[in-house]
Amino acid sequence: MTNPSGRAEKLSGSAGSLVFGADVLVLGGGPAGTWAAISAAEHGARVVLADKGFCGTSGATAAAGTGVWYVDPDPERREAAMAGREKLGGHLQDRRWMTRVLDRTYAQSNRLADWGYPYPADEDGKSQRNSLQGPEYMRLMRKRTKQSGVTILDHAPALELLVDGSGVVAGAAGLRRQKGDRWAVNAKAVVIATGGCAFLSKTLGSNVLTGDGYLLAAEAGAEFTSMEFSNAYAISPAFGSVTKTLFYSWASFTDEQGSVIPGASSKGGRSVIARALRKGSVYAQLEEADAETQRHMRVSQPNFFLPFDRTGIDPFTQRFPITLRLEGTVRGTGGLRIIDDSCATTVPGLYAAGDAATRELICGGFTGGGSHNAAWAMSSGYWAGQGAAEFAYQLGSTNGRQAFRRGTVGLHSRNGRQLQPDVLTRNVQDEVFPYELNYFREAGRLGESLRRLDGLWSNASKAGPSDEQHLLRAREAAAMLATARWMYRSALARQESRGMHRRDDYPEQDDRYLHLVTTGGLDEVWTSARPLVSAQYSEAAE
């Protein structure tokens, strides 16, 4: 049917549910999702975007803001930008992807300027484009997404994917939690842009990020990669949620008695902080920031100062207790495995972008601060939207196509018992928060933890949701549990320390492990070694 408006069509659905027909459905409305939706619309698709929260405020970027890997197209600078990260990432990156991400990020950032993003000008009047204020950026992205003709569903978490008889993705279904009913979108292609998984640790803006997209993609048969690079912890005031580690490079770290903790630092010494936190309180003070730096800090990251101003602490002259909050895969590098330049996954019709997709292509085994995540969200969002639109176009008419629900755990009862989302969430957190399990990994402890997690899975996967009200929580808990199992199974498989993954029992980098670890599976989690991306491409070319 032709649709001159270019908008997704509302179809008649069952009572109490909203049903749409679209070419492309985007799940998640952070930077990756909004760029994907705009790109799909620009490539001629009718697009629906569904976000768990509110597109514009939801997700890690909206709350936090990001540095962006924006590098002028000067060969020397580009070379330095790529080379500078290869050692940190354990040489798992791929130069070809780094190059295309640098190009695409440059182009997308410049479009933001055309759309009115208020980039600052430096002392020489040059527009500086390597940082984005989260609320400002995402408010603009919401506006542009709407202007592109995309239908946005807010407070509409996806619960499961739909697939056709041959396993091709055919849409998704979820809740409208403020309306108390359900939605379903029949679509020709789906982009997963639901972000990473921070396990409800209250790392800034990340409690909407519970790995939901991983779970629903896995139920359709998708694979993951680099899930062992998932042990990012960020510094925040002990009482607060503002996990911005950058500013702690001006900090001194002290123990209860006020003695400096040897080796503690935000970069390269965070594990010392983790060890010290196991023994007692750790304090920070940003004493190395001079007056000018302090002024720059205040205008650059106003929310960094809210916890201090509101508790009467001067972080530059007074010490305050800190903690490390788990950022999991939000600042890890793993995620859905991408198989080609269009950000397709291993499931036909399913695309992935942003933190939900692997960032190993440009980050290898390490992100941390460094602006790669933001660059990846923009570029992979652009490509996934385009890829999904082209897939939809090639699929042609899908009239009469049957769609089947692929959701499993938490959605249907198999044994009559109820899944208790709050209890399950705490059980999962007990396995992934402790530094001795996740930060400092070791075969015995990982193995024990996995046994407990597998036990939780075998119970949860058979249980039903508590009730309609707890459906979302049940799916979130199940997704976190599944994520923890992919993480630790992969962590066991990598018997070395590389990138952010550190093994107490294998403290050195070992070049027998210069490969990538693929994982997947729900009841049975598996892993396998995969040659480096660059090596795969050269094989394909032969």
Place this chain on the structure above:
Amino acid sequence: MIEIIDAERCTSCEICVSVCPTNVFDKTDGIPRIARQGDCQTCFLCELYCPEDALFVSPFADAPQEVDVAALKEAAVLGSYRRAVGWTDESRHLRDADRSYRLFGH
């Protein structure tokens, strides 16, 4: 966590209900209700979007706090985040004040 909606300032526009990413508020016939405080992720975004400076998010992420609304208003703490990011008429010039480029690479 979100602690208060100031009844004197709130105009029941319901923006906070829409924008809260973790769905903490419920609509009512009057001013919205903080219905699920335990779900608050302390992101400060409701405060940023409230056009009336009627909300206060305490920086304590893990436990509720007693707050003194009168004192917060007196000290102009309500709305302070909105002013700092340049989202008020008098602070618009701060929207492009980001100096991160001077801080990266430290």
